[in-house]
Amino acid sequence: MAPPIQFITGNANKLREVKAILEPQIEIQSQSLDLEEIQGTIEEVAESKCRRAADLVNGPVLVEDTALCFNALGGLPGPYIKWFLDKTGHQGLNNLLAAYEDKSAEAVCTFAYSPGPGRDPIIFQGRTPGRIVPARGPSKFGWDPVFEFEGKTYAEMESAEKNKISHRARALKKLQTWFESQQETA
Numbered sequence: 683m684a685p686p687i688q689f690i691t692g693n694a695n696k697l698r699e700v701k702a703i704l705e706p707q708i709e710i711q712s713q714s715l716d717l718e719e720i721q722g723t724i725e726e727v728a729e730s731k732c733r734r735a736a737d738l739v740n741g742p743v744l745v746e747d748t749a750l751c752f753n754a755l756g757g758l759p760g761p762y763i764k765w766f767l768d769k770t771g772h773q774g775l776n777n778l779l780a781a782y783e784d785k786s787a788e789a790v791c792t793f794a795y796s797p798g799p800g801r802d803p804i805i806f807q808g809r810t811p812g813r814i815v816p817a818r819g820p821s822k823f824g825w826d827p828v829f830e831f832e833g834k835t836y837a838e839m840e841s842a843e844k845n846k847i848s849h850r851a852r853a854l855k856k857l858q859t860w861f862e863s864q865q866e867t868a
């Protein structure tokens with residue numbers, strides 16, 4: 683049996699999805715630490731959070747950062763989606779694209795795992811292509827109501843359905859494969 687992983691997050695929705703996808707094969711424990719986010723590429727943001735978390739916890743850690751990239755805007759808001767969503771809301775995200783015909787977007791989930799302080803983080807990334815649409819479905823998690831994949835918004839999907847095709851599920855599949863290969867060579 684693999685040892686439990688410390689997933690550092692203050693976001694209950696993320697934790698629920700990560701547990702639903704990984705458990706029982708990989709046991710997830712969680713700690714909430716407020717980790718500063720630098721400016722930079724998606725990977726740089728996740729890596730820097732991971733290094734900081736490994737120092738604070740003084741052990742192996744997993745962190746995650748989510749980006750929502752609008753193709754018409756060259757990938758923005760990207761890792762800054764949290765602040766755009768907070769300040770402008772679902773309608774504001776739609777308004778950002780009002781001047782463009784292209785409403786396509788990509789949800790990007792980046793996990794970074796470090797075995798401990800001073801050790802280089804390993805990155806696992808998952809991407810799901812979709813479209814930004816006026817909000818449909820219950821507002822339970824972030825921008826779920828405005829991100830449409832194959833005709834349904836994330837918010838309109840059952841959680842099991844979202845967890846099959848989501849950016850997070852795709853990243854976790856890679857993480858799972860890597861952890862399994864580590865167990866075999868251990």
Ligand SMILES: O=c1[nH]cnc2c1ncn2[C@@H]1O[C@H](COP(=O)(O)OP(=O)(O)O)[C@@H](O)[C@H]1O
Nearest residue numbers: 692693746747748749763764767823824825826
């Ligand atoms: O799967 C998702 N669906 C909808 N919104 C999400 C999803 N994952 C993350 N978000 C939202 O996107 C933003 C991502 O920012 P970040 O990953 O830094 O979040 P956190 O600080 O809450 O962990 C947050 O507003 C978060 O609530």
Ligand SMILES: [Mg+2]
Nearest residue numbers: 719747748761
């Ligand atoms: Mg972030």
